Amino acid sequence: MAFWRVFLAWLSAMVCRFQAQGTVSQPMRNFRCPLTPKWTRVTTPEPDVNTYSRSIQNLDFTAAKQGLRDSLSRALDPLNEAFDCSIGIASAYRVLAIGYAVGGEALDGTDKIAARRAYQIALRMMHVGMNWLTHAFVVKGKNDGYWIDESDWPITIQQMNDEQTAIQNAILKSGPHGHTPTWEEVPSDFRDHNISIAIVTMCDYPEGHVLPRYSLSNKELYSNRHGYTVIAESKRDDPSRPHAWAKISLMLKHVKQQTADWLLWFDCDTYFMDLSRTLDSILYKFGSEVSSDGRRRVRDDFHMLIQEDHAMLNTGVFFVRTSDWVASMLTEVYGGSTSPWINHPWWENAAFSHWFLGSNYQRLANENHIEFMREAASDMDGIYPEKVIVAPQVDFNSYHPITSRIFQHDTWEPGKFVLAFSGVQQASSPTVVSVLYGNYYRIMCRINKDLFSPLWVLECQMSGVPHDTGPRQQSVDSAALGTATATSDTINITTASSMTSITSSLSYSSPRSSIAASLATSGGLTRRSSRVSTMGGLKRSASSTEDATAATISDSKSKVLDSSEDDVAAAEGSVPEPTGTILSLWTVLSKTMIGVGMLGLAYSVSRCGWVIGILAIIISALASLFTLHLLNRCALMLEVVGNMLEPLISRWIPIIPETIGSFATRAILILICVAIVSPVCFWSLLYVVIIGIVYSDCSKADENTTVWPPANFWTVMGVLPIIIMSFGCHMNAFLVTDDLKNRTQKRVDIVSTAAIATALVIFIPAMVFPYVTFGYNVEALSLQNLSVNYVAVQIGYLALAVSDVCSFPLQVFPCRRSLTVLLTRGKELKPKAELKLRVVLTVCIVLIALVVAIFVNSLGVTFSLLGLIGGDCTSFIMPCYLYCMLTKDKIKEEGRVTWYTSAVVFVIGVVIFPICLYGIIYTDILHPGS
Structure with a gap:
């Protein structure tokens, strides 16, 4: 009082x-x-x-x-x-x-x-x-x-x-400020397959905006999980009205068409964060009753479920039943061309609020509260229309802290169902907001990683990345879109209709359909039926206004908030937008290939002969280029996000020594880019080859080079992995693709082709000149054939040693990361436990490397084993396997030649693995010195 x-x-x-x-x-x-x-x-x-x-x-x-x-x-x-x-x-x-x-x-x-x-x-x-x-x-x-x-x-x-x-x-003090739940203890994953639910949204954003891809991917991941329909549009029926009004006309259209039993409007700037929770559980929580047979069902007089934030009714998320009453209500709320609510700052929110509550001053003026509550079923009776139920904001529309700090709205935190960015764009800077969209998408993936198989985590991390792939026509298959019934094991193929974009002629269909289909049929993901339909092209509008109310007004003592340190703090840990160019990423990918391993090529050709040696290096280059193309194709098809490589390598091929999402790994890439300021730096290792000609000790030379292999079949197979390893840059392929600005298949293929060509131009002299000079006597590390009496050779020895010492951490970091993922199964550890594990693994890796370096004298064995394990697996087997698995249900779209070629390369890679392994054992263990 x-x-x-x-x-x-x-x-x-x-x-x-x-x-x-x-x-x-x-x-x-x-x-x-x-x-x-x-x-x-x-x-x-x-x-x-x-x-x-x-x-x-x-x-x-x-x-x-x-x-x-x-x-x-x-x-x-x-x-x-x-x-x-x-x-x-x-x-x-x-x-x-x-x-x-x-x-x-x-x-x-x-x-x-x-x-x-x-x-x-x-x-x-x-x-x-x-x-x-x-x-x-x-x-x-x-x-x-x-x-x-x-x-x-x-x-x-x-x-x-x-x-x-x-x-x-x-x-x-005495309960929720909305309607009292009718089934408070409903299981969060409750699903009633007797009712159909469609998620309706519109993403009307300018070209290049990051949100539509993240948002549509999130909605499809959620719908695929539970068997809902997704209806995504980007073209307003009436461009003369503010964009927020499109939700009313779009919902009205699908109510009249009876697209589903229930429709959920979901603003584009809103994410599902807890993917285990169903929409059915929300409907049953607030609008269910026990029928005569003792079963729960949705009440017949329940037609709309809305929520209120701290200021008023908010229609960023709401449910409606496809009924005549809802159609009439939406028609009146939308109004005619002279409706006074059209340009209200809160647009359709204000119109809904007035339609629901505007006449209460008349209807409730004479009410005696004591008498009324003696007969009323709820203290909310008559405040809203009887067919409308009001839920607390926390149930399905929590806000980001940037908005919540202005008014006392419910703030999203882990465990809550939905995160809405309403008002964030008005209260912060565009850069911060763009980072937040991606950051919270990755948070969503991380929160839900334990719900599904590792393949689902891969799908989630790969989803929603904005990039420009140019005009395309993409079909949608119902393994992702679910025309099958919930009890059927058969999934039929359908195609979603799409319309051409007004401004870019870009046809849009569900961006996540193909990966969802592949994972579903490969056994990595089990889901109920769902179907996704797109009702228009991904329109590139000139307007950048988001689906949010203008609720950023401050009190009389303050201004509208701009971006602040709090905004930046909220975005910590997120990955910047791609900044790489074709030139810069060409240097990175080439430097990955060009290293000390090239000095072992002459040794390999001395055992293979000219014909097999030259053919092997050319075929290896072409095969590596092809598998790089496959990886780039996967990256673009799956729309790889900034931190995508971590789940890819961790889950699919954890032994591959490269990850993304780790600050250390990304920092290493940046350091490499800074260090290699020009492609001219690649020639530094070629200088070592030239030194081998100018300063060679001809007393050790063997003029007898051979066209055909001087050794037997097993010796040739034992050194073949050295050539295979020489073009191994695939562990960085996704990293490079992710960092490329305006990434398209053509641009990433240019990077790959340039890198392979550069390496080939350098590798052939590195292979030919030492072999011509020293013949069969060439060492596994050809630099060792040079006399240390020459100053230039001494400088080469020193430079090579320094290079190896400096590059050793580059091998330790990804190796340790992969071992960490294997031991922890991808789960996050507490800081102390993570530090302890990191120290132990680092010590073990260094000690093992030290023991091997001390006791193994033959670099030929080392190069061969590395080439077999690292080269064959990462360059041929896994890229082809990944591509074939992701595209096996859409061979026609991808191209039969490409798909079957990748399958053949995969088979060859698998077959030569044991053959080469035995060749190494035969040459260096069973018959050393042969």
Whole structure:
């Protein structure tokens, strides 16, 4: 009661202040009501608002409610003219809300149920008042918050927000501020296969915006999990209206078409974060009943489920049944071309709120709360239409902290179902917002990684990456889209319709369909049926406004918030946008191949002979280029995201020594790019080859080079992996593809081709010249054939040693990371446990490397084993396997030649592995020195 006593004292003072001021004698401003007969009662020195404020002060609630009812009836007729005095109407609703709230406080000591009823009504009066006040604030006044205090009524947005908070807190003492759940303990994964649900969204963003890809991928991942339909559009039916109105027309269309039993509108800037929770569980939680047979079912009189944030009704997420009542309601909310709500700052939210709550001042004016609650089933009866149920915001529309800090909205945290970025773009910088979209997408993947198989984690991390692939026509198969029934094992192929984009001729269909189909049929992912249909091309609009309300207004003491350190902190750990060029990434990929291993090529050709040696290196180059193309194809087909390589390598081929998502790994790549400032640096190792010619000790030379292998078959197979390993850069393929700006298949193939060609041009001299010079006597490390008596050779020895020492950590980091993933199965460890494991693994790796370096003298064996394990597996076997598995259900679309060629390369890689392994054993163990 203390709060309301203080408030009444303040209200009384304000009434006296404005009575003393008068208003007619003062100059009129644009935010005040016009001097017309309609507003005479409002603009006189004794306006209705002040009169009935005194009635509330005197605890005469009946007189206040009935008087304000009559005043609002006059002011709101016709509705269009009411916006001329929106601040006056806001004041009337606010005073009416205070009347109900103070009346509830008076009842609280004697009848808490009746008091709760009064609070519920008061809160919705505040919501309607906020609609009108926001119009006055944004449309009719300066956006600084001060002018409202100079108006005819004592009202500010911050004051109303504080009063709303007080009313909500009074309600929350005895339960939720919306409808009471009908099945509180419903399992979060409950699914009723007798009802169909479609998720409807629209992503109308400019070309290159990061959100649509993340958002649509998130929605499809969720729908595939539970068997829902996704309907995604990007073209507004009526471009003359603000984009937010498109949700009404789109929902109305699908209600009339009866696309599904229930439709869920889901703003584009909203993510499903807990993918285990079903939409059915939300519907059953608030709108179910026990039927005569003892089973739960959705009530017949339940047609809409909405939620309210701290300020008002928010329609960023809402459910509707496909019924005639819903169709009629949506038609009236949408209104005609002269609807006064079209350009309201809160657009359709304000129209919904007015349609639901705008007449409560009339219908509830004579209500006796005590008498009403004796027969009412709920304290929310009659506040909203009987077919509408209100849920708390926490159930399916929590906000990002950037928005929540402005008003006291529910803030998303792990464990909550939905994250909405409503208002984030207005309250922060575009750069920070773009980072947040990607960062929270990855958080969503990480949160749900234990729900599914490792293949699902791969799919999730690969999804939603924005990149420009040019015009395309992509079909959607129902392994991802689910035309099969929930009990059927047969999945039929369908094609989703799509329309050509107005501005870019880019046809869009579900970006995640192919990967979902591949994983489903490969046994990595089990799901119920779902179907995804796209109702238009991915339109590239000139508007960048997001689906969010303009709820970033501040109080009279502050400005609208800009980006701050808090925003940047919220985005920590996220990956920057791609910055690599073809030139820079060519150098990185080439440097991955060109290393000390090239000095063993001459040794391999000395055992193979000219014909097999030259053919082997050319075929290896072409095969490596082909498998790089396959990896690039996978990367673009799956739309690889910044941290995609970590789950790919960790889950599919954990022994491959490269990961992404680790700060250390990314830092290493940056250091390599900085160090290699020009492709000319590649020639540094070629200089070593030239040294071998100029400063060679010809006393060790053997002029007898051979065209055909001088050794037997097993010796040739034992050294073949050295050639295979020479073009091994595949562990960095995804990393390079991810960092390429404007990535397309053509651009990444250019990088791969240039890198392979560069390496081939350098490798052939490195293989030929030492062999020509030293013949069969060439060492496994050809530099060792050179006499250390020459200064240039000494410099070469020193440079090679320094290079190896500096590159050793590059091998330790990914090796340790892969071992960590294997030992922990990808689970995150606590900091102390992670540090302990890291130290132990690092020590073990270094010790093993030290022992091998001390006791193994033959670099030929080392090169051969590395080439077999690292080269054959990572360059041929796994790229082909990955591509074939991801595309086996769409061979025609990908091309039969490409698919079958990859299958052949895979088989060859598998076959030569044991043959080469035995060749190494035969040459270096069974017959050493042969």
